[in-house]
Amino acid sequence: MQRHITGLIAAAAALGMAGTLTACGGTGSDDVTLKLVAADYGDSAANSSQKYWDELAGAYEKDHPGVKVDVDVYNWNVVDAKVKKLVDSGHAPDMAQIGAYSDYAAAGKLYPVGKLLNVPTQADFLPQLSEAGQVNSVQYGMPFAASTRLLFYNKKLFKDAGLTPPTTWAELAADASALKAKGVKIPYALPLGREEAQAETMIWMLSGGAGYTDDVGSYTLDSKQNITTFDWLRDDLVDKGLTGPTAPAKLNRADAFAAFAKGEVGMLNGHPTLMQMAAAKGVDYGTVRLPGPSGPAKSTMGVADWMMAFKQNGHAKETGDFLNYVYSERNVLDFSREYDLLPVTSSASETMSSAAEDKKLWPFLKSLGDSELFPVGNTSWASVSEGIKQEIGSAVSPHGSPAAVLGRLQSEATAAESAE
Template structure:
């Protein structure tokens, strides 16, 4: 069940969201009545698109270009949204700058450092910019109604000291995918509900000739994501209640030891052991070489296109039951440099409308970041394969994105976790080293 995040009494938020003009120093936005058809954008408006030269303000928007990762181009989506927005707001133009996602964070950081920050940027990080005073907060740009609509777990993950700077745009959470055909061949009747169950299923798959029974993605591409899911399944994680790093906790050490001894050492993670990357794991699943993989919903269209009979299940806790799910998100950040807070807010309020949010998530294999969009997707049978993922959203736990040192600490995890899980690996020693490095980074930059 989704519960909206409330900064004011619910009736006040809804009243403000229906009121034109400003309230308490914040702009508010009118909401259209009724629901548009699924997978459509609100593109109707009077008049033609205006050129940037005719607008009073031009916003510079940097976004990720994912190439042909999905059937629908993310760049095409942005172009359609911008065209619709400019028709409705001819005084504001939006200049789109798509950047290959592998270079996105470096490009945004370089521009901000060079005094050429975009007005709005999609980014994997926001804390370093907050530390330098470069970003508007959500309070300074978004209407109250838009802020209230964010999925609460996502909104909290975008906060630093209880102030939201990262505005979630593209969210996701993984589930355990399994190949039903391979499970049937191995005599496995249902997906595992504990770590012991994963080990038993993996052993049966190996005996049935499956090349990679469980695809452990702890190679450098996305090791921190896979690792977090395992840590959460054993009451661990990257940070504690105080916000400090707890990488070397007893729970975390026990988790990595259990994975090493229960899956890697017996050869249940395939030829690459603990060094498999996410791209390879997903490819192995759609080619029928992987029995189980912890994966995000972007794998769904890939599996369906390859006609893989798959099912999904919650990733289990060590002792049984569903673990706290890990979450991922890309963020939108608003830079102060050009003093376009009002125009930025106008564009973002439009961008986060329910139809736009559903359209992007449905087309890109991600999940909606607002409660109304999640509810709309959850009510539409077109999105039935995504429903279990949507249902996990209110419970997700994120990596410590609000910590300035996290990008460096994450790089250390990506580099060293595979070694900790290898057959001759020492989880305690690796985690101790990562903790020392994290403490040093935190002391320097946080």
């Protein structure tokens, strides 16, 4: 989810092996090796996603003689580029679990989900995630992991300053001002650095009552609401010195999370992974819905990462059978619990919502129902997102103009959309 943490990078020597037929156990040419390239959600070798996939593939292979599943896991910073390199060189993997799918779908390189999964498995995806996986009303992207964003706050710092969690923008600014007066280094962390600026931007746009697109999916970056939102961020937070010593345009999400885990941040928007980081450092935190102009925001940002299956190697039957296994309730729950993520299926979500062991994830799970996702079904989203990463931080810089920056981004988005 473009918030991703560093993990184990698998050996690049396997790149050229995508989708080859092998003689597993010497039984002949009918044996198939499925190639999967996946992203790493772990932060060390001990909890690398490579370990998860190796165990899952091993269990599957025991019950499916003649099929081998070969998985390479890469850091989120490089996995999209690794897949692109394979596809561009004519060696597409059978499956890729990465951040976006629509460009490959638009190029005709992916199997429709209906040609892979059985009906119960496909119907089990959460409806808003299934819809986000569609291009021209056909689902090509299978959601793999999801998360939502809530406002995290440091309970000790709030208690020391006599504060309660904010429900409005005015209260957030007042709390940040009080924290600054108490010597808190970063009263509110506003990471608009390129690592995940597109996420923090969308969180605030939703908070202000708008977003990236309108009801029919056309970009509306420079809407009146969005300009008002960034005017407020510039005037009421940044210009008043409430976002810490690092300019928002230079602050990356990973650095903001690390500072929160050190007890240096009063408030920031975060996803479930931050819970692990804060708990590991002994930081007592709370979470609340994102504040809006006059009360809690009506919706928050949701994020989904995607699984897709490439047509090049012709392994639709074997790939579909393996993916039916991947998306069983047990396996979806195991992965979600391992990395503090939200399930992408209704069956696993229902189990998690009533399991005491998952109580810490309930607030995020509850907010998933009314969350909004990036417009990943727009094949222009990759270029639009890149533009946001590069430019949005300047909107809240000293003498920055949100109207000018958002207007420029809108022009670029409109041009990209027209080229689809």
